[in-house]
Amino acid sequence: MGFAQLVIGPAGSGKSTYCSSLYQHCQAVGRSINIVNLDPAAEHFDYPVAMDIRELISLEDVMEELGLGPNGGLIYCMEHLEENLDTWLTEELDNYLDDDYLVFDCPGQIELFSHVPVLKNFVEHLKRKNFNVCAVYLLDSQFMTDVTKFISGCMSSLSAMIQLELPHVNILSKMDLVKNKRGVEKYLDPEPHLLLAELNQRMAPQFEKLNKSLIEVVDHYSMVNFLPLDLRKEER
Numbered sequence: 001m002g003f004a005q006l007v008i009g010p011a012g013s014g015k016s017t018y019c020s021s022l023y024q025h026c027q028a029v030g031r032s033i034n035i036v037n038l039d040p041a042a043e044h045f046d047y048p049v050a051m052d053i054r055e056l057i058s059l060e061d062v063m064e065e066l067g068l069g070p071n072g073g074l075i076y077c078m079e080h081l082e083e084n085l086d087t088w089l090t091e092e093l094d095n096y097l098d099d100d101y102l103v104f105d106c107p108g109q110i111e112l113f114s115h116v117p118v119l120k121n122f123v124e125h126l127k128r129k130n131f132n133v134c135a136v137y138l139l140d141s142q143f144m145t146d147v148t149k150f151i152s153g154c155m156s157s158l159s160a161m162i163q164l165e166l167p168h169v170n171i172l173s174k175m176d177l178v179k180n181k182r183g184v185e186k187y188l189d190p191e192p193h194l195l196l197a198e199l200n201q202r203m204a205p206q207f208e209k210l211n212k213s214l215i216e217v218v219d220h221y222s223m224v225n226f227l228p229l230d231l232r233k234e235e236r
């Protein structure tokens with residue numbers, strides 16, 4: 001059985017930086033890891049790329065040849081990947097042995113983990129190929145600066161959890177940029193009644209019922225907890 005991590009999260013949340021740090025860490029502790037680029041728009045990498053979607057299709061070519069914009073072009077590329085799961089991806093995966101660990105650096109377009117089924121089908125394919133897969137969802141720590149952003153971050157993570165149905169770890173990225181660490185702490189293991197009180201205070205009275213339902217959702221999916229990660233700590 002192989003092992004795979006799908007690194008997902010909004011654009012700019014720090015996915016590639018996380019992959020690069022993970023690679024360096026594994027190097028330091030003598031473990032082998034293979035990072036795969038699944039972003040057809042990516043150009044620069046701080047890690048050796050073991051497998052690269054751009055060998056199959058690149059966003060630049062699609063935009064030029066089909067006249068699509070960046071978003072439509074990216075979805076086109078990912079759908080092309082989906083059509084080539086049994087060919088390109090299978091051939092690439094054949095290069096890896098049973099115990100190998102693959103980390104997939106995914107694009108940040110929210111459609112891919114909300115309603116477009118490409119990543120879901122990608123995951124199913126990995127499972128058929130005997131990979132044990134988990135999702136690592138990165139969210140910028142700036143989402144934890146007030147309750148409304150926190151709820152929006154939880155909802156985006158939740159949509160990925162529901163769409164992919166994978167063991168799911170939430171990571172709060174860019175912790176070095178947080179000035180008020182205490183302010184963030186209350187969102188790491190949140191008390192539902194305090195969140196609700198804060199939300200009601202922030203919003204007009206007509207939202208009270210909606211606020212209650214949202215907090216219940218966050219509470220029921222108690223997996224919506226975030227692990228803070230400060231990748232820049234060792235540099236300081």
Ligand SMILES: Nc1nc2c(ncn2[C@@H]2O[C@H](COP(=O)(O)OP(=O)(O)OP(=O)(O)O)[C@@H](O)[C@H]2O)c(=O)[nH]1
Nearest residue numbers: 010011012013014015016017107108174175231232
């Ligand atoms: N200060 C700080 N900056 C970070 C950290 N992680 C990432 N960044 C910066 O945030 C920006 C985006 O980081 P990326 O790792 O490219 O994010 P991404 O999620 O891969 O971006 P997309 O592929 O565009 O979705 C870059 O300028 C990084 O240098 C961090 O832990 N601390």
